[in-house]
Amino acid sequence: MAPSRALSRVIAARSSRFLEVPAPCRLQNHATRSPPYIRFEFDRIPRYALLQWQGIRPYTAQAPTAPEAPEYLTKGELEVFNKLKGELAPQKLEVQDISGGCGSMYAINITSDKFKGLTVIKQHRLVNEVLKDYVKNWHGVQLRTHSA
Incomplete structure (x- = not known):
């Protein structure tokens, strides 16, 4: 009716x-x-x-959609973005080179369902495990994680 x-x-x-x-x-x-x-x-x-x-x-x-990589990402930012997107299936993901362009320090803000029930330390360890090949060449990383 x-x-x-x-x-x-x-x-x-x-x-x-x-x-x-x-x-x-x-x-x-x-x-x-x-x-x-x-x-x-x-x-x-x-x-x-x-x-x-x-x-x-x-x-x-409506089902949540995976974030798409912005066009302005550098090559290093895009590699990190795709690695995190493939492994953690985030709802929100931001990657930024904060070292002035040399690729030695990144700021990462990520929201994922895989973080549910985990402490902040365990969330950070999970991200560091995914990025371990990249992190060993970096000077530092600013990491913000959130559970969806």
Whole structure:
């Protein structure tokens, strides 16, 4: 059953989590219809319920996508980015050469599901294990890890 025009306008006009549904637009099945009788007696319907009712998947149901490498990365930054992306499947990844261009020090900010339940030290050890071939040639690394 398609929603009424008035309800569709309310859905389009509001962007908040809950939508105010005017009294004449409430969904009701009358006693003349066969069971089960469905009645919405409330004025506030969650946005995701209305979207599902219309056959639209809510934004929370979309699968997270892997980050793409920005075009401005240097060769060294791109190597580190691809290595981390391949091993840890991050939701967010930023790699920056902070040594002035010589490639001896990097700042890495990474968010991944693989960090869930791990302490910060264990998260850093995991990243260092993935990058061990690169790290031995670096002067230093600034590492920020977050669990998704």
